Amino acid sequence: MNTAPNQTVRVGVDVLDRSELRRLIERPWFLRFGFAREELAHADTLGADRRLEFLTGRFAAKEALLKVLGVGFLQGVTPREICVEHGPHGAPVVHLRGRAAQLTPSSVSVSITHKENVVAAVALSLPSAADAAVESGRTVSTDAKEPANVSPPDINTTATLQQSTPGEQAPEITAFLRVRIGQEEAHYGGDLVDGARILRLFGDLVTEITVRTDGDEGLLAQYSDLRFTAPVKPGDYIEARGRLVRRTRLRRVVELQAHKVLSARPGAGESAGAVLDAPQLVCTAVATTVVPHRRAGTATTPHPVAEEA
Structure with missing residues (x-):
């Protein structure tokens, strides 16, 4: 024009x-x-x-x-x-x-x-x-396929479960854990921690989310898109986050990430450590869990996170 x-x-x-x-x-x-x-x-x-x-x-x-x-x-x-x-x-x-x-x-x-x-x-x-x-916000474009799942959860485990009013974006459901990896968890040479330790954290996050949404721990069916991107060693502090991204009648799909935020520094001293300038991604995955049929439909949030079929 x-x-x-x-x-x-x-x-x-x-x-x-x-x-x-x-x-x-x-x-x-x-x-x-x-x-x-x-x-x-x-x-x-x-x-x-x-x-x-x-x-x-x-x-x-x-x-x-x-x-x-x-x-x-x-x-x-x-x-x-x-x-x-x-x-x-x-x-x-x-x-x-x-x-x-x-x-x-x-x-x-x-x-x-x-x-x-x-x-x-x-x-x-x-x-x-x-x-x-x-x-003033009256003409901002809308996009139903770009969900408002962008803010990482707070330090404490969070899950927003309030009812949404018609026409509003359903609030996200998240879970969060921070743990310190102990010396006893070193499994491989070079003081490397096995990847199963991170997957246990992921399993706890998925369990918390399904308990919050369905009142049941559910049954973890599979991991997909699993990637280990950095080594984990004793003394590291790991932050793990989970976010519900899809819900069907019986299945719950959760995106998972784990970041290293503090790292041991054995070269600088027996008890030396450092806060990383930026969190280092160590693992990502997508988990699918199944909830019992008797529990399906009892979730406290009525609609799944907005996402294309």
Whole structure:
């Protein structure tokens, strides 16, 4: 549309297949180039499959926004200057920095959707007459397939189980554990702790979530997307987190991550330790647990976390 400058509306659309970014997101230089710190911090809390979906969606949104701005990645704007975060109810919210902020013609909005391996994003520059409404939150785009499951749980084990009113995003259900790995748990040469120790933490998280949702411990059926990404040694402090991402009549699917936050430093002294500058991911997995039929439908939250079939 080419009307008066303050009434111009621009639309940008981008479509990506997740396979296009599968290898790129394993390269540190691409992550630094393509994503803001907030986006990477959230991606590190996700399982492998959801992480790929999340980053692909964010990159598609950046491509769509650049089309709205009328520039490319090699014309002075880098993707990390475009940060696509979650709003209070899960809708994508855009924050522009650096040169990207200088080129913004007016308020911008973006929507992201997923279908199997395909991710699509639509960006829209809103007319200046709508700016006030955007800033007050009345015209923020909504995206039912971008759930508001972005904030990590507090230090204590958490699970929000309040009833949702019609039309609101169902609150997430999470669990959290922090443990210190003892010397007696070293299993392999070099004081390495076996991966089963982390899986026991994951099992406790899944059990807590099913007790909270169904009043039953359930039966763990399988792990998928299991990855061990860093060694664990005695003296390390491990934070493990679980998040319910899907519910069916009998099954509960939980995303799990474990991070090392404090590390022993035997080279600096027998009792030396250090707080890591950033939590180090040591393991991710997705767990599926089954609850008895007699308990199905007794959960305290009536709707599953928003997610595509």
